[in-house]
Structures are given as structure tokens and as C-alpha cells.
Amino acid sequence: MSNAHHRKKQPVLVRQQLLEVAARLAASDGMAAVTLDAVSAASSVSKGGLLHHFPTKNALLDALFESLLEKFDADIEELMRGDPLPQGRFTRAYLRAVSGLKERPDDSRSWTQVTIALLAEPRLRLRWRQWVQARAEEYIGTDSSLDAQVVRFAADGLWFADTLESHDINGVLRRDLIDRLVELTGR
Template sequence: MSKAHHRKKQPALVRQQLLEVAARLVVNEGMAAVTLDAVSAASSVSKGGLLHHFPTKNALLDALFESLLDRFDADIEELMRGDPLPQGRFTRAYLKAVSGLKDRPDDSKSWTQVTIALLAEPRLRLRWRQWVQARAEEYVGTDSSLDAQIVRFAADGLWFADTLDSHDINNALRRDLINRLVDLTGK
């Protein structure tokens, strides 16, 4: 009998390992490198084991996207907990979470690949739209002003510029830009 047969089953850990391997492949080689065979080989999980957790590549990529969203949500929640002002709290946290991605290389690279995939994959665009809509509904009382919406659109623009590495913004200008946007959230 093989070792795997006697190994204690830990499906949550195996699932997490598969997602981490998929994320690493995305970061190092791009979204196209995430194949079921590549994830199986890099994780030392049999293809059957992988298929048990993720029956298709799309299921794996969807789960990876959900994992990134969960981390993004956790970052936003943590930032909101540290913000004493209710008006614009979510928008400030969103801006800081988005602008902070650049400072976390692994998250930044993962989000870069996912952002590019968002442009091409209708199901990921729909899931992102659902996330945005749910947050808009949840924070309608504190973050629905025109200024808050402008800040979130500006944050998305900053995110896109960071993704494309399209603008040379020095640290001082970036800090001033973010501070100006933060000022708008209290109005």
C-alpha cells in the first residue's frame, strides 16, 4: 500500500495547498501556466486528488479569485477597524487596500494576473461586479456620496496604472495623491 493510502485525510489543507501552488504559478509564469497538470505536479497531489477539489481549470481559477477576494476583504476589514470615522470608512479602506497592493509583491503579482484575467473572463467580471455591488449596498449609508464614488473610481485607476506599470509616480506624489483622495472621503 502506498503512503497516500495511510496518510490522514486533510481536505482543507490539500485544497489550500493547491490554491497556493496555483497562485505561485500565476505569479511566476502567468495565468496561462495554471493547468491542472502543472498544479498537480507542482503540489505533489495526484491529478485525481486535484480533480476532487477542483473538477475543472475554471473551478480552480474561480477558487483562486475567491481566495484573493477573501484576503482583500480581510485587508479592508482590518483597515476599517482602525478608522474611527464612519463617514467614508469603507472608501478609505478600499483606497488604502488597493494602493497597498503595490507594496506586497506576491499579492500585487497575483492581482496583476487576475486583473488581466478580469478583462478577458466574463465569469470573473461578473463575480467582481457582484463583490462591488454587495459592498455598495452594505455601505450605502456611509459611502454613497459622489465624492466617495469618485475616490473609489480613482482607486481603480491607480490599481490599473499599477497593474500596467504605466505611470511614473514617485513616492511623494503618490502619497500626496492618496492623501488628497482620503480628504474627499470625509465630505
């Protein structure tokens, strides 16, 4: 007799495991490698179990994107808590979270694949746009200056350059660039 029927079901843990496996596959082999069969096999969760949580590949990719956004939000919130200056606090945290992705290889690889998917998937672009708009509205009192907007656009450019590995922005240059952008956030 199989033990599967006697195991305690833990749907939240299984869902998280599936998302972690999908992120790992995306990071190592690209978004095309994130198939329902591949995630099922790599997670040791039956295809039926996977389909219970994510009925389609798009549902899985959407959940993966949401999971990364939640982690990104948590990183930004943590950075904001450590910043005593209200003016530009969100923008500094956003800049530091974006520039810090390069220092966290697992996060960086996952975001690289998702960023590439953002370019191709209208529903992901819409979700990102909603995230950006919600933060703009939430922090309108402290982060709506032109300088703050310039810094966020520069952070996006840095993110894109890191994603494409198109520029050698390391060491002193990177630190000086980020320091200069941080200076702009207090205006």
C-alpha cells in the first residue's frame, strides 16, 4: 500500500517548492525550460499535484513572477526600515534592491529570466506596470520629485545593463554611480 494516502498534505509547502523549482530551472536553463513536465519531475511532485496548484504553464509563470515581486517588495521594505531620511527613501531602497541583485546570483538569474519574459509577455508587463504605479501612488509624498524619477529610471537602466551584461559596471565605478544617484534622492 502506498504511503501517499497517509502523508500529511502541506499544500503551502508544496506550492512553494514548485515555485522554487521553477525559479531554479528558469535561472539555470531559461524560461523555455520551465515546462509543467520539467517542474513536476524536478520537484518530485506528480503532474496532477502540480496541476492542482498551477493548472497551466502561464499560471505557474504568473505565480513565479508574483513570488519574485513579493521577495523584491520585502527587500525594499527592509532597506526602507534602515533608512532614517523620509525624502527619497523608497527610491534609495529601489536603487539598492536593483543594484544588489547582481550580488545575489540566485535572485539575479531568476530576475534575468523574468526580465526577458517581461519583454515578451503582455500580461507580465501589465503586472509590472501595476506594481510600478502602485508604488508611485504609495510614495507620492516622498518620492515624486523629478530627481527621484531620474534615479528610478537610472536604476532600471542599471538593472537592464546587468541583465544583458552589456556594460562592465563593477567596483569603484559601480559604487560611485550608486553614490551619485543616492545623492539625487534627497532633493
